[in-house]
Amino acid sequence: MTLILALDFGGTKLAAAVTQVGTDEWLRYERRLSPINGNATTDLEIMRSLIHNLLQDETPNAIGVSFGGPVDATTGTVRLSHHVSGWENIPLKDLLEKEFGVSASVDNDANVAALGEHRFGAGKEYDSLFYITISTGVGGGWILNGKPWRGNAGMAGEIGHMVVNPAGPVCLCGKQGCIERLASGPYMAQDAKEYLLKEANHFQGKKLRTLVNDNLDLITGKIISEAAAQGDELAINILQGGALALGMGIGNVANLINPQRFILGGSVTKSGEIWWKTVQKTARNTALPEIDFEIVPAALGDDAPLWGAVALAETILIERIQE
Amino acid sequence: MTLILALDFGGTKLAAAVTQVGTDEWLRYERRLSPINGNATTDLEIMRSLIHNLLQDETPNAIGVSFGGPVDATTGTVRLSHHVSGWENIPLKDLLEKEFGVSASVDNDANVAALGEHRFGAGKEYDSLFYITISTGVGGGWILNGKPWRGNAGMAGEIGHMVVNPAGPVCLCGKQGCIERLASGPYMAQDAKEYLLKEANHFQGKKLRTLVNDNLDLITGKIISEAAAQGDELAINILQGGALALGMGIGNVANLINPQRFILGGSVTKSGEIWWKTVQKTARNTALPEIDFEIVPAALGDDAPLWGAVALAETILIERIQE
Numbered sequence: 001m002t003l004i005l006a007l008d009f010g011g012t013k014l015a016a017a018v019t020q021v022g023t024d025e026w027l028r029y030e031r032r033l034s035p036i037n038g039n040a041t042t043d044l045e046i047m048r049s050l051i052h053n054l055l056q057d058e059t060p061n062a063i064g065v066s067f068g069g070p071v072d073a074t075t076g077t078v079r080l081s082h083h084v085s086g087w088e089n090i091p092l093k094d095l096l097e098k099e100f101g102v103s104a105s106v107d108n109d110a111n112v113a114a115l116g117e118h119r120f121g122a123g124k125e126y127d128s129l130f131y132i133t134i135s136t137g138v139g140g141g142w143i144l145n146g147k148p149w150r151g152n153a154g155m156a157g158e159i160g161h162m163v164v165n166p167a168g169p170v171c172l173c174g175k176q177g178c179i180e181r182l183a184s185g186p187y188m189a190q191d192a193k194e195y196l197l198k199e200a201n202h203f204q205g206k207k208l209r210t211l212v213n214d215n216l217d218l219i220t221g222k223i224i225s226e227a228a229a230q231g232d233e234l235a236i237n238i239l240q241g242g243a244l245a246l247g248m249g250i251g252n253v254a255n256l257i258n259p260q261r262f263i264l265g266g267s268v269t270k271s272g273e274i275w276w277k278t279v280q281k282t283a284r285n286t287a288l289p290e291i292d293f294e295i296v297p298a299a300l301g302d303d304a305p306l307w308g309a310v311a312l313a314e315t316i317l318i319e320r321i322q323e
Numbered sequence: 324m325t326l327i328l329a330l331d332f333g334g335t336k337l338a339a340a341v342t343q344v345g346t347d348e349w350l351r352y353e354r355r356l357s358p359i360n361g362n363a364t365t366d367l368e369i370m371r372s373l374i375h376n377l378l379q380d381e382t383p384n385a386i387g388v389s390f391g392g393p394v395d396a397t398t399g400t401v402r403l404s405h406h407v408s409g410w411e412n413i414p415l416k417d418l419l420e421k422e423f424g425v426s427a428s429v430d431n432d433a434n435v436a437a438l439g440e441h442r443f444g445a446g447k448e449y450d451s452l453f454y455i456t457i458s459t460g461v462g463g464g465w466i467l468n469g470k471p472w473r474g475n476a477g478m479a480g481e482i483g484h485m486v487v488n489p490a491g492p493v494c495l496c497g498k499q500g501c502i503e504r505l506a507s508g509p510y511m512a513q514d515a516k517e518y519l520l521k522e523a524n525h526f527q528g529k530k531l532r533t534l535v536n537d538n539l540d541l542i543t544g545k546i547i548s549e550a551a552a553q554g555d556e557l558a559i560n561i562l563q564g565g566a567l568a569l570g571m572g573i574g575n576v577a578n579l580i581n582p583q584r585f586i587l588g589g590s591v592t593k594s595g596e597i598w599w600k601t602v603q604k605t606a607r608n609t610a611l612p613e614i615d616f617e618i619v620p621a622a623l624g625d626d627a628p629l630w631g632a633v634a635l636a637e638t639i640l641i642e643r644i645q646e
Contacts, residue, residue, distance in 0.1 A: 070613075128475055140579075144467060151581025152451055155614045158578040163571055163609055165489055173611065248486055255481040256463075256576060258474020286486055288496065290393070291478045 002317065003027075005051065005060035005100075006309035009043060009092075010034070010109070011068045011083030011136075016050040017306050018060065021314065024120055024307075028054045040086035044095075051100075062316040063096050063104035064309030066112035073154050076106040103320075105312040109133075109305045110157050111148050113298075114141030116308030117263050121299035128259040131298070132159060134246060135266030138180040144259070160184070164248045179249045183242035185221020185268050192219050192238050205234035225271035239271055243278035250279065251286020254293045265298030325640065326350075328374065328383035328423075329632035332366060332415075333357070333432070334391045334406030334459070339373040340629050341383065344637065347443055347630075351377045363409035367418075374423075385639040386419050386427035387632030389435035396477050399429035426643075428635040432456075432628045433480050434471050436621075437464030439631030440586050444622035451582040454621070455482060457569060458589030461503040467582070483507070487571045502572045506565035508544020508591050515542050515561050528557035548594035562594055566601035573602065574609020577616045588621030 002021040008014070017029040030050040035042055069087065070079040076093020096104040107115075114131035117123040123131070123143060132140045138160030142149035150156055160180035161173050168177025169191070181187050193216045196205050208227040212218035227235035250262055262283075268275070280295055287293065300307050325344040331337065340352040353373040358365055392410065393402040399416020419427040430438075437454035440446040446454070446466060455463045461483030465472035473479055483503035484496050491500025492514070504510050516539045519528050531550040535541035550558035573585055585606075591598070603618055610616065623630050 142580075144472065149467065149580070152583045153581060153613075153615060155611070156579065156581040158581075158611055158614070161578050161611055162575045163487065166487065166571065167490060175609065248489065252485045252575070253579060255484050256479065256579070257465075257472070258476060258479040258481075260475045286498065288478070288481055288484055290476075291481070292476060 003058055003060045004310050004313040005055065005063045006306045006313065007047060007051070007063065007065045007096075008109075008305045008309060009047065009065070009067045009081075010305070011081065014043060014047050014050065015303075015306055016047060016054055018054050018058075019310055021061075021317065030054055034084065038084060040081070040084060040090055043084055043087075048099075060100065060102055060313075062102055062313035063100060064112075064311065064313030064316075065092060065096065065104060065106040066109045066305030066309045066312075067092065067106055068109045071106055071108045071154070073105075073107040073111070073150055076104065078106070103316045105316050107148070107150075107308075107312060108141075108154075110139040110141040111150060112141070112308035112312060113265065113300075113304035114143055114157075114263075114308065115148055115311045116300055116304040116306070117265070117298055118143045118146075119311040119314075120307045121304065122263045122296050123261060126260045128257075129261040129263055130157075130159075130253060130257070130259050131263045131265065131304075132246075132250075133266035134183055134185075134264060134268040136184060136186055138184050138246070142259075144257075159249050159253065162249050162252065164245045164252075168245075177245075179245045182245035183268065185224075188221050188224050188238050188242050188268075189219045191241075192224055192234060193217070195234060195238075204237075205232060207232035208235050221268055221271075225268075225275070228274060229272050236274060239275055240278050242268070243271075243275045244282050247279040247282025248286050250283035250295060254283065254287040254291050258291055259293065262293060262295045263298050264295060265301070265304060269297055326381055326383045327633050327636040328378065328386045329629045329636065330370060330374070330386065330388045330419075331432070331628045331632060332370065332388070332390045332404075333628070334404065337366060337370050337373065338626075338629055339370060339377055341377050341381075342633055344384075344640065353377055357407065361407060363404070363407060363413055366407055366410075371422075383423065383425055383636075385425055385636035386423060387435075387634065387636030387639075388415060388419065388427060388429040389432045389628030389632045389635075390415065390429055391432045394429055394431045394477070396428075396430040396434070396473055399427065401429070426639045428639050430471070430473075430631075430635060431464075431477075433462040433464040434473060435464070435631035435635060436588065436623075436627035437466055437480075437586075437631065438471055438634045439623055439627040439629070440588070440621055441466045441469075442634040442637075443630045444627065445586045445619050446584060449583045451580075452584040452586055453480075453482075453576060453580070453582050454586045454588065454627075455569075455573070456589035457506055457508075457587060457591040459507060459509055461507050461569070461589075465582075467580075482572050482576065485572050485575065487568050487575075491568075500568075502568050505568035506591065508547075511544050511547050511561050511565050511591075512542045514564075515547055515557060516540070518557060518561075527560075528555060530555035531558050544591055544594075548591075548598070551597060552595050559597060562598055563601050565591070566594075566598045567605050570602040570605025571609050573606035573618060577606065577610035577614050581614055582616065585616060585618045586621050587618065588624070588627055592620055
């Protein structure tokens with residue numbers, strides 16, 4: 001039995017699972033929320049205890065790891081985490097290999113999720129695809145010629161910081177009108193809140209206000225989707241603005257790279273039909289008419305990074321055979 | 324002696340050359356302007372006579388072809404030409420193979436020029452690059468992992484129709500604010516002319532007017548560059564607007580694909596320092612700070628498609644050896 005250990009260091013949760021090569025089910029699965037005010041050391045401690053629960057007395061044949069932040073995939077060194085402190089330049093691959101005595105492979109969550117969808121999800125049998133996650137941030141991972149494309153320094157896939165409207169609002173990165181600034185959950189919530197503070201007596205946003213009992217700090221991307229589903233005009237406008245930005249980005253990418261499929265995952269993709277239709281229509285109108293592509297929802301949900309970690313570990317096993 | 328025949332069917336000119344594998348000089352070289360009101364048949368006739376002059380009594384070992392328009396590179400069939408009539412669905416590869424009895428490979432000019440710069444020009448020893456031509460149109464060709472990336476249906480590289488300003492002027496493709504609409508020579512000329520017609524008594528554009536003796540129909544991209552070099556404010560504004568659009572597109576592409584190099588060719592790249600500096604600065608500001616790349620001028624000039632055709636033909640020879 002060839003055993004794979006898959007690890008997912010997310011920004012807010014830690015997950016680990018074991019599976020047997022050739023199957024698409026978990027043998028065992030563990031998951032914990034990251035502690036508030038945790039750091040790299042506490043994350044590693046928790047992950048260690050999850051792994052020991054999972055492995056019992058077995059030894060995996062390879063370890064695949066998804067990390068929620070920039071990673072140098074060639075060395076398996078974490079560059080940093082935007083959510084958890086203390087991850088600067090941690091040689092995660094080396095740590096795991098020493099501790100467990102087997103080869104490990106580490107990459108960032110967008111690349112790993114793309115690989116997961118390609119191997120086990122909505123991208124099976126597609127040679128070229130772009131996976132996009134639209135959630136607290138907007139990021140992406142490439143599969144080209146059936147393999148991850150990470151770019152020259154492992155930085156490819158940053159669709160979140162594609163500028164689609166140079167006259168748009170200012171993003172954390174300093175530019176105006178980035179897709180992340182327009183389409184991510186927290187930024188949509190911020191825009192709704194600012195509008196409601198400024199236009200306190202306006203009719204728009206009434207249902208949105210009701211959903212949060214007039215406590216505007218409680219507005220989230222998810223609440224905006226709910227209000228939009230109930231017909232709230234402000235929520236619909238903001239959600240459509242985000243979908244327009246994303247759709248324009250997807251159309252631009254189709255023109256540039258002409259992949260077969262776009263696979264969309266992340267919490268914002270659960271925003272319902274208005275959102276999906278606007279993304280589809282805008283992408284179609286932005287791409288040249290002769291460029292075909294499909295935009296489909298991710299199939300693996302929150303487990304995409306874990307399944308991608310399995311695919312990473314499989315790559316280690318394949319390389320071992322080919323050597 | 325292994326002989327390669329390289330052909331370039333441009334929109335306005337036809338060129339052909341022969342070279343010996345392993346060298347980077349032409350043995351013989353021929354070039355003609357396309358006849359006005361010509362069509363696919365007259366283009367093919369002229370090319371045939373160029374080839375017979377070049378080959379004399381020799382037979383090439385392979386033929387590489389650059390075509391100025393969409394091509395299905397897998398079959399070597401031309402889809403159409405936007406400049407010359409009668410090219411719809413012409414099986415150019417088959418025609419040449421039958422006539423000369425050797426294998427041929429055909430691709431569109433942007434892909435072929437990218438290959439030429441990669442093999443013989445500014446992209447030597449770079450594994451990932453994006454070649455962009457900014458001329459009567461704006462198009463691009465990819466090299467990823469040292470090989471052409473053509474996309475799922477051979478349509479990759481269309482950076483000209485990336486939208487960088489959704490509030491911008493309307494492009495021929497129907498969208499607003501495409502890079503081609505803002506940065507290509509003819510569109511810059513059109514914008515200058517329209518401005519001068521509308522603001523007939525305005526001081527701006529005085530030098531531009533002088534350069535064309537007040538005959539606004541004579542304004543071209545090249546004349547705008549000349550006027551800008553002389554300090555004409557209108558010309559500078561228009562040229563910088565084009566450079567801004569292109570620079571934003573390049574920065575977006577760096578975020579998405581993270582190639583090592585961008586190589587810029589085409590007539591508009593001869594517009595001088597203002598243009599280059601604006602492209603460089605805007606691209607740097609649009610890409611995330613941690614993403615590195617270089618933007619350099621093409622090295623092969625007008626011969627990039629012919630040298631790329633040589634590289635295409637080399638691929639045929641390599642595949643023959645590997646079989």
